[in-house]
Amino acid sequence: MLHLVRRSLLMQLLSVYLLFVCVVLVGGVAVNNVVEQQLRNDVQASDQALAQEIALETNLQIRDAESSLVALGKQVAQVQSEQQIADTFQTYKLSRPDVDHVYWLDPVGVLRVTWPLNSAALDTEFSPPDVVQRARMSTSPVFEVGIAVETTFNAGVIIAQPMRTSDGRLLGIVAASISLVELSEPLVSVVNAQQQQGRHLMISVIDGHGVLVATPQRARILQTVLDELPGANQALHNQVASRLGRGQDGQDWLFSAVPISDAGWAVVVQRPSQEALAVVAQFHLWLLAVILLFAMGGLLFWLILLGRVIRPLHMLAHQHQALPSSKLTIPVDTTILATRGDEVGALARSLIRLELDGLDKLGELRTLLETSNAVVGSLEPHAVVRKIIREARRLVDVQAAAVLLPDEAGVLRVLVSDGHSEHYDQELALTPEHSGSAPVIALRDGAPVQKLLSSGTASFSYEDGFRSVLAIPIISRHAGGVVLLVHRTEPHLFNQNEIDLLLTFANYATLAWEHAVLYERSDERLHEVARENERLYQHAAEEKHKLAAIMESMHDGLVLTGVDGVILYANQSASTLVGLSSAALEHRPISTLYAAMGNIAVDFQQTTAVLAQIEIAAIHEAIVTILSYDQHSAIHLRLFDVNDELGESLGRGLLLRDVTREHEMNEFKTTLLAAVGHEVRTPLAAIKGYASTLLQEDVSWSMLDQRHFLQMISSEADRLTQLVKNLLDLSRQEAGLLQLSQAPTRIQELIVTVLEQQRIQHPTVSMQMQFSSSLPAVNIDSSRIEVVLHNLVANAAVYGEGTMTIQAECQGDYVVVSVSNSGQGIAPDELPHVFERFYRARYGRQQRLGGTGLGLAICKAFVEAHGCKIWAESSERITTIAFSLPIAVTVNPTAETLVVDISPEEWRRV
Known part of the structure; x- marks a missing residue:
């Protein structure tokens, strides 16, 4: 919203106007409240003053009645007979017309004398009895509002004065009844006076119980009206109050209540609120009229402002956000507004002038850019100069143009011209001594020079029919200077706008000329540099390929990282060791490689801790053990820094070497x-x-x-x-130097020989042979296989506990020989290790016997040297070790025999 206000003048003016209206309205409401309250206070004060006056008059009337009754009581106390009392009452009644009746009561409250006379009421108890009880207990007059039923039914204020002797004994009670009708007469007079003035007024006097004592409406006397008179309750508690409330007629009245403190009564003056607050209503009407007039004036002002100012400004701002494409596209509304004579018209005319000037400048700039682009579009000097001449003639109104170039002697000669004669192009030569020549002056001073040619001037230009010439220097610090010369046939000077336009064009032409000359000079050198760069690039590429091939052919893993720890290169060996491809490693943090090694580590926690120290370069060398193809491999990690020739760090390298073989050795x-x-x-x-x-x-x-x-x-x-x-033998096998002398051999004879020798060494062991006499011959080194049989039979004899059995049978192209013995078997978890060097199974009598643990390892080496297999099987009571031997092939004498000389290591791989 704030952004919209800032961007719109209409919103700004409207905001200021609304702010002003709000201030006026708030001020009007405040003034209305103050004035209304003042007027209301004036009306209330007037009614309260009237009520105060009536209360004072009523209070004086009651006090006067009390004083007169006290005096009457003193007179009654001096007479002796009831007739004298009656005469005294008659005299008192005549002097007090407001008194309705006068009574004399004995001490117990029985009526003895009354005036006017009423024989029927004599000797009866006085009513109301409350006033009698109060008088007997008091020493001063008491009064009560009511009707003395024994004498008359007229409502009145009954005042009773007790009469006592000097010792305080009650002699009797003098009482008088003041008519409430007479008490209401002053109120009637006031109300009638107000009605004669066209005002409605109601006055009520109530006692402490809310009973109506005096009112112009005589029929309502003695009615309880406390709930009908708002503020009366506060007045009965000695408080002045003014309230707005609803009257019996259903209309709103203004009630003003004033207490009569001595009597405990209250006077309530009420008048219709519409009449009481008529001045307030009239003020409201005037205020409303002012508001309406203000609103209408504001609306009229806004309509005029909107139509004459805001909308034209908005239209100008909207239609002139950008330059029109041409003079014909200038908005018609702007042209109409320009005819006005006020500020809006002046603004429209200024915008039109600005747009026309902008279109002119834009046209010149467009032409200048087009010519400049055409000039700089070529790098050949002569082509550049020809374009400069052509575009200069298109840029300004000239009939000929030429570019003059100084030679080695400083003589200006025509390089390229257009519009001149052939004689001009060939013969023009301006030396520095031609100090009056415009091109010489321009090139010397570095500023444009123009001249008008006259008949007294000897020049080639004048001879060609030109009368005005302008020379623009094009000076380059690196390519030398040339002069652009333009001619006109009319004898008038170029204006400043044309000169500025040509000067601007000359700046672009200078760059084009400089680029063309420098390009021509450096073209050959650039070709030489390009050829040299190409040779160096090819050499670097060859070296890079060689280095990459060397690193890829390395048996050890190599990882290179940048200074930020991101992997830049990882060879194939490193990828194979960690089980990730080079693409998965390169451009990833080095922690990716360490995490992969940790996942395949034998001891995850220890390896992770070591790799974390290497990652932060806390250590530079470490050996970790990983699982590679279900085998434990020891990897030696070595971290090294890679620096340039200045010693600045380029990154780090990590070398991963498999040292499992070294560890095993x-x-x-x-x-x-x-x-x-x-x-x-x-x-x-x-x-x-x-x-x-x-x-x-x-x-x-x-x-x-x-x-x-x-x-x-x-x-x-x-x-x-x-x-x-x-x-x-074991060392030869490890080194790949174990030589075999294989020949067809009958395995039966070899078994018999071994058993005969073993029976001599182990006469207590039962040995059996099971094989067919038709077994084919095997192609073996008999001395090596005899060692195998000796070792197996000796193991069976030493570790067995019963019968030992040797079996031989033909299975395909092999003869399988097995040696079994009864006794305690080999645990299943130990079977894969029995052929390892120095391993001895935990069974039989090995606790009591020595040995190197090389027997079965040598057996395995000799059997595998023949290209065969050896294996072990075991149950709870029987252990069997078997191996296979190749059957000797019968060679056809006429067949060609191929003899191949290969090493034992290659033979094992085959």
Whole structure:
């Protein structure tokens, strides 16, 4: 809303006008309230004054009656007979016409004397009895409003004065009844006087009980009217009050109540509110008339302002937000408004002039831009100069134009011309000594120069028929200066607008000329630089491809990040290690790679903690263990900084190297040394012990003992030899240097030989053979397979507890040999590890027996060297280790035999 007010003059004026109207209305309401309240207060004050006067008069009348009754009582106290009392009452009645009756009561309230005489009421109790009781208890006059029924039914104010002796004994009571009708007569006079003046007025006097005591309406005397008179209750409590209320006729009345303090009564003056507040209503009418006049005047003012000012201004603002496209499109309404002689007309005329000037300037600018674009559209100097001449002739009204270029000697010659004769183009040569020539002066001073040519001037231009010439210098700091020369056939000077237009055009022409010359000079150099850049770019691209190929062919993973920690490059090895593609890693935070490594880590918490330290460069090297293809792989992480030649940081690099093989070799060496050290120590100790025993000179041993000692030495030496042989074979297998001498061999004969040897070493073990005599020959290295059989049979004999069985059967292209023994089986979780180096299953009698744990590992190496498999099966009581051997193929003598010499490592892969 505030934005709309700021942008619209109509809204601004309307806002100010509404603000003014609001101020006037608020002021009018305030004045109305003040005046209305003042007028109301005046009316109320007038009524209250009238009520106060009536209350004072009523109060004086009642006090006068009381005083006269006191005096009457004193006279009655001095007489002795009732007749004298009656005469005294008669005299008193004559002097007080407002008194209706006078009474004399004995001390008990029995009526003894009355005036006027009423024999029927004598000797009866006085009524109302309340006034008698109050008088007997009081020492001063008491009064009450009511009707003395014993004497008359006229309503009146009964005043009773007790008469007492000097010692306070009650002699009797003097009472008088003042007629309420007489009490209302002054009120009737006041009301009649007001009615004669055309005013309606009602006056009521009520006692403390709200009973009507005096009123012009005599029929309502003694009626309870407290609820009909608003403010009367406050007056009975000694408060002056004025209220607006509804009268018995249903109309609104203004009630003014004043207390009669001595009597405990109240006077209420009431008049119709319409009549009482007539002045207020008249003031309201005048105020309404002023408001209507103000509204009509404001509406008329707004209509005139809207039609004569606001709408024309709005129309001008709306129609002239932009320049018209031509003079014909200037709005007709603006042309009509321009005929007015006031400020709006002056504004319209100013807008028309501005638009016409703007159209002229815009046309010149458009032409200038078109010519400038045409000039700068070429980079060939002669083409640029030709365009400069052509566009200059189109820009201003000239008949010829030429561009003069100084040569090495400073002589201005025609470079390109248009509209001149051939003689002019070839012969014009202006040296610096031609100080009166316009082109020489312009090029020297760097300012435009114009001249009028006369018959006394010897010049080529005059000879060609031109009478006016203007020279515009086009000076370039880098390309030198030239002069633009324009000619007219009419003998009048160029005006300032034409000169300014040509000067502006000359600025663009200067840029075009400079660009063309510099381009021509630098074109060859740019070609040389471009060729050199192309060569350098190709060289850099080749180097980049080489570097990328080297990094991609690296076995180790390589990750490069920027200074912001975002991955810039990740080679294929790094992607393979973490299980994410290069596209998923590049342009992502380095934390993405660390999170992927943490997900495949063996120990998630420890690996996450180590990677977090590497990420913040708290450490630069660490080894983490991950799961790769269901195997544990140890990855060595090394963080390094990448800096430029100035030492500024370009980012960081992370090298990921799989060191699983190195860890395994280290573990192998450590375990091997521990196992060999333990296994070598035992036979060496036995050999040393037996040899030392034989060398003792103080003891003579029998031949049998000596032979036993020597057999033990030989046995332990064989054990050491076998251990060394096993280690050598295992080392050859690890290094890929294990050589096989394969030949067709009958496996049955090999099994029989092994069992015969093992029966000698284990005579207590039951050994059985199960195989067919028709088994085909196998193509094996018999010495290696004999070691396999020895190891398996020895293990079965050592760890078994019952019968050991060797079986051999043909299965396809292989002969499968199995060695079984009864006893405690191998746990299922240990089966995958029994062929590992230095592993010994927790069963049989291994607690009591030694060993290196290399037997089954050597078996596995020899069997796999033949391109076959070995495996283990176990139940609760039976353990079986089986391996396969290739069947020897019968070679046809006439067939061509292909001999291939390959290494054992390649053979295993095949």
